[in-house]
Amino acid sequence: MSILREIGAQYSPEKKGTVFTVWAPKARQVDVLLHKPEPIRVPLQQEAMGYWTALSEFANPGTRYTFILDEETERPDPASHFQPDGVHGPSAVVDHTSFAWTDRNWKNLPLHQYIIYELHVGTFTPEGTFESIIERLPELKELGITAIELMPVAQFPGSRNWGYDGVLPFAVQQSYGGPEGLKKLVNACHEQGLAVVLDVVYNHLGPEGNYLHDFGPYFTGKYKTPWGPALNFDDNHADAVRNYFLQNALMWLRNYHIDALRLDAVHAIYDMGAKHFLQELQEHVQELEEQVGRDFILIAESDLNDVRLINPVERGGYGLDAQWSDDFHHVIHAMVTGEQEGYYVGFGKPEQLAKVMERAFVYDGLYSEHRHRTFGSSTEHNRAEQFVVCSQNHDQVGNRMLGERLSDLVDFETLKVVAGLVILSPFVPMLFMGEEYGEKNPFLYFVSHGDEDLIEAVRKGRREEFKAFAWQGEAPDPQSEDTFNRSKLSRSYTSDARQNQLREFYKRLLQLRKNAAALSRPEKDKVSARLEAHDMVLHLVHQTSEPNLYCLFNLSDTEQSINLAPALEISGSWKAILHSAAAEWGGTGAELPNPLEQKAAIRLSPKSLLILQQQH
Incomplete structure (x- = not known):
C-alpha cells in the first residue's frame, strides 16, 4: 500500500x-x-x-x-x-478543526440495515441547499429510510448540475452551502440515526473549469472514456494521480464524517497495474477505520456485472462492500413498461424476474443480445447485502428524453407491485427521491455552463444519446433554468390522497423490511423465487428466519387463482399481513380469508401483491 x-x-x-x-x-x-x-x-x-x-x-x-x-x-x-x-x-482555506460535531456516539449502520434514499441537493427542496434538507429528515426517518445518498456535491460550473460535471473534487459546491453546510447536514443526519452516502466521481472530470492539465499529467491517452481522455491511474506519473483521488476519498470520510461512498461508473476507471486503484482505496479506507474507530462502506456502480469488485482480496477481488445491479432495474422496468429498446434489449422475460430476485444478476456468464457477447459473472458466493437494487434512480429517470418517472409510465396498482419487488428483495433497497408517493414532476438533465460552444455540444450529445430509443417528443434544453425548476419535487402527497396512500404503502413495506425476522438480514440461499409465464405470478419465499414470509406478485392484468408452492417444506398455515389490493392502500377492497392452509387456492387481484406470514 x-x-x-x-x-x-x-x-x-x-x-x-x-x-x-x-x-x-x-x-x-x-x-x-x-x-x-x-x-x-x-x-x-x-x-x-x-x-x-x-x-x-x-x-x-x-x-x-x-x-x-x-x-x-x-x-x-x-x-x-x-x-x-x-x-x-x-x-x-478551510478549517476542518473547528466544526462542533455532536455525533461522537454515532456508529455506522451495518450494510444489511441500509435502506437508501437517493436525492439531488438542488432539486430535493425549493431552496436547493444542504441546510434546507435538514428540516425534511424527520419525514424520511418516519418513512423508514435509514441512509440518504447525495448525488455528487463536488464543485461544478454554475449553480445547476447533476454533479457529474464536477471539476474540483475536494471542494463542496458553494451554491449548496459549501463545507459548513455539508457538515451541518451530516451532523443532523447522525442525530436522526441516518447514515450518509456520498456519490463521488473518480472516472472523469467535467469540461468547464477543468484546469488539471495545467498542473500535470492527470490524464492519459492510453484509454478513452465517454467523457474524453481517461484519468491517469497506471501511466507515467500515475502515483500522484492515485494519491489525489485516495486523499479525496479519505477527506470525505474523515473531515465530513460521511459513512459510505458510492463510486460512480468504476468500469471507466482504467488501471492495468499490479494493484487496482479500487483495491488500494479499500486498503486505505480500512486503515482509516482502524485509526478513527469507525466503519465505512464502499459501494461501486459498475456496468460489468463483475463480482471481482466485491470479492475479498484473497479470492482475487478488490474487497469493496457492495455494487449496484443494473440488471435488477432493467428486468423490472422492461416487464412493467414493455420497453425493449436501447439497453433494455434482451430484458423483460418472465424467467429473468425470478432469477434476478435470487441472484441480483441476469447476465452472469450468459450471452447478452444488447452487448453481442457473453457477459457477467456468477453471484453464487456473494452475500445478498453486497447488491444495491432499485426500480428508479437518477440515471434511469434522468437519462430518458423527457425525464419521466415510473409514475408516468405505469398505473397506480403496478407502482405498489414494483415497490414490493424492490423492498422485499433480499438485496439492499434504494429509492429515488419522490418515488415513494409517485412524484409527477420529471427529473431532467440540466447544466449551467458558461461556454456557448460547450452548451451546444451538450444539447447535441443528448439528442444523439436518445437515438437508440423510440421516445417521441423534443428533449428539454439542459441549459434552461426552467428545465431545472421543473425537476424539483412538488411533495404533492400532502394534498393528494392517492399519493399519500402510496407513501403509506411504502412506509408499511419498509416497516416489514426492518422488523420481519425473515427480511432483517436475508440470506440468498434461503430465498427462493419462481414465476410461471402462464399466470405471471411471482412466488417469492423468505426462509432466512422464522416466521417465514411468502410473497405473491400478480404482474398480470387479470385475476389469477394460484396454489402455494407444494415443494416447500413448510408446515402450518399462513396469515395475510399485507395486501396491496386492500382499500386502505387505494385498491379494489379485495379481502382474503385467514388463516390459509398450505394447499388452499388463492385468488389474486390483477396487478397486486400479497404477503403471507407463516403461522405455527
Whole structure:
C-alpha cells in the first residue's frame, strides 16, 4: 500500500498557519498568491515526485488564494476545499478543526440495515441547499429510510448540475452551502440515526473549469472514456494521480464524517497495474477505520456485472462492500413498461424476474443480445447485502428524453407491485427521491455552463444519446433554468390522497423490511423465487428466519387463482399481513380469508401483491 502525501491547503492551529502543497512536476517555479487587501506572494519549495510546498502564517481560514505556475498561469488549487466564487475563482482555506460535531456516539449502520434514499441537493427542496434538507429528515426517518445518498456535491460550473460535471473534487459546491453546510447536514443526519452516502466521481472530470492539465499529467491517452481522455491511474506519473483521488476519498470520510461512498461508473476507471486503484482505496479506507474507530462502506456502480469488485482480496477481488445491479432495474422496468429498446434489449422475460430476485444478476456468464457477447459473472458466493437494487434512480429517470418517472409510465396498482419487488428483495433497497408517493414532476438533465460552444455540444450529445430509443417528443434544453425548476419535487402527497396512500404503502413495506425476522438480514440461499409465464405470478419465499414470509406478485392484468408452492417444506398455515389490493392502500377492497392452509387456492387481484406470514 502506497504512502499518501497531503495536498491542498492544510490549516493547522498548532502551526498558526496553512501548509500549501501542490503537485506540478513540470513546473520550474510555483508560488501561492494570497488574495489579501495587500496581496502576498509566497514561493513554494520543490520536493521529490514533483510536489511543491510552503507554510504561510498569513493564510488563515477564509483566506483566498491561487497558484501561479512559472510566473504565467494563475489557477485555483486542484485540491481546493472551497470555491466561494465558482470554478474559475480563487480557492479558500478551510478549517476542518473547528466544526462542533455532536455525533461522537454515532456508529455506522451495518450494510444489511441500509435502506437508501437517493436525492439531488438542488432539486430535493425549493431552496436547493444542504441546510434546507435538514428540516425534511424527520419525514424520511418516519418513512423508514435509514441512509440518504447525495448525488455528487463536488464543485461544478454554475449553480445547476447533476454533479457529474464536477471539476474540483475536494471542494463542496458553494451554491449548496459549501463545507459548513455539508457538515451541518451530516451532523443532523447522525442525530436522526441516518447514515450518509456520498456519490463521488473518480472516472472523469467535467469540461468547464477543468484546469488539471495545467498542473500535470492527470490524464492519459492510453484509454478513452465517454467523457474524453481517461484519468491517469497506471501511466507515467500515475502515483500522484492515485494519491489525489485516495486523499479525496479519505477527506470525505474523515473531515465530513460521511459513512459510505458510492463510486460512480468504476468500469471507466482504467488501471492495468499490479494493484487496482479500487483495491488500494479499500486498503486505505480500512486503515482509516482502524485509526478513527469507525466503519465505512464502499459501494461501486459498475456496468460489468463483475463480482471481482466485491470479492475479498484473497479470492482475487478488490474487497469493496457492495455494487449496484443494473440488471435488477432493467428486468423490472422492461416487464412493467414493455420497453425493449436501447439497453433494455434482451430484458423483460418472465424467467429473468425470478432469477434476478435470487441472484441480483441476469447476465452472469450468459450471452447478452444488447452487448453481442457473453457477459457477467456468477453471484453464487456473494452475500445478498453486497447488491444495491432499485426500480428508479437518477440515471434511469434522468437519462430518458423527457425525464419521466415510473409514475408516468405505469398505473397506480403496478407502482405498489414494483415497490414490493424492490423492498422485499433480499438485496439492499434504494429509492429515488419522490418515488415513494409517485412524484409527477420529471427529473431532467440540466447544466449551467458558461461556454456557448460547450452548451451546444451538450444539447447535441443528448439528442444523439436518445437515438437508440423510440421516445417521441423534443428533449428539454439542459441549459434552461426552467428545465431545472421543473425537476424539483412538488411533495404533492400532502394534498393528494392517492399519493399519500402510496407513501403509506411504502412506509408499511419498509416497516416489514426492518422488523420481519425473515427480511432483517436475508440470506440468498434461503430465498427462493419462481414465476410461471402462464399466470405471471411471482412466488417469492423468505426462509432466512422464522416466521417465514411468502410473497405473491400478480404482474398480470387479470385475476389469477394460484396454489402455494407444494415443494416447500413448510408446515402450518399462513396469515395475510399485507395486501396491496386492500382499500386502505387505494385498491379494489379485495379481502382474503385467514388463516390459509398450505394447499388452499388463492385468488389474486390483477396487478397486486400479497404477503403471507407463516403461522405455527
